[in-house]
Amino acid sequence: MDKQQIVEQAKAIQPWIVGLRRQLHQHPELMYEEFETSKLVQSTLDELGIEYQKDIAVTGVLGTVGNGNGPCVALRADMDALPIHEQADVEFRSQVDGKMHACGHDCHTAMLLGAARLLKENEDLIQGTVKLIFQPAEEGGAGGEKMSNEGVLENPAVQRIFGLHVSAELPTGMLAARAGTLLAAAGSLRIVVHGKGGHAAMPHLAIDPVTTAAKIVVELQTIISRELDPLESGVISVTMMHGGEAYNVIPPSMEVQGTVRSLTMDGLKHLQSRVQEIATAIASANGCQAEVSFPGNDYPPTLNDEVCWEAGKTAGEEVLGEGKVLEMSPVMGGEDFAFYTQRVPGCFAFLGIGNPDIDATYSVHHPMFKVDEDALPFGSAIHVNCALNSLDDLS
């Protein structure tokens, strides 16, 4: 089949894809609350005549195109937004104060719906099954793990899985990824330092958790700079410190939060154990107590299968042209796509949506984050070609 045809078909439905994206963008929903988003996905699949299962992992949807048997390839999009107040001046701004599709998951969902429409229109070409996974809660809720646990990779068994993430660091018309480790193992960190509150003028009668917390924050940085092999990758970022309510009162406790990351799960566990040891020891040396925890879900590293990345590169070049697909270095971001690639071979790649002419230069999670929507049909076409090429390889 002529792959160029898919690109033309994708470009022809760009207004439809963009319309869906803008609708999603105006109505962002946080993790495990993607009820309206899920309904929009379902009604769109209904319109397209695509069968699906709903209410998987709360709001997840699994569409199926093809003959229902193997070989089977899955395409995945995430649907959740972030608790960020949008500051971008677009006419389809978020209508919900304090919530925004600042990670582009609205684009991911719309691009996968675009792929669904193209696959349905070309269903006679599908020798096997393509599963369309619309998942909740990528932003810390491990929705991908829940979806896998609820069986979306089975019956028929998924043999390859592909996912895309928009990136403003790449210009529109580019795709980037690599074989092997692409993204980090990542988790969160919380330390509560308990001291003894008192009058700020009489520190000798109190046990100050503020100075102790400050020492812990500084000392944690030496785990990375002094203990880790300089050729290995690790991150400990403290991003929040809360405590105290008055300038002249020593508070009874301080709370410190942040993130710990490594390129391996073992590396992550090691960093966590050192955080635990150092925080506890510094607290006790200063007469305080530290309560250390790593709440939420530790995301495994995202590992791209070599054969799947080759398939992704081919699809990328078919859609974007020669020289438009880049090999990149790993980055320390985390992704719950990793939960799928723990079980089946897959590939996660970054799709360029950057365009300085329209101010699409802010990175994801920024309140000014903007997208060059001309990239969206490319994403849909890359999804389709990844699926069709892989089914050819597998049959």
Ligand SMILES: [Zn+2]
């Ligand atoms: Zn994100």
Ligand SMILES: [Zn+2]
């Ligand atoms: Zn994201």
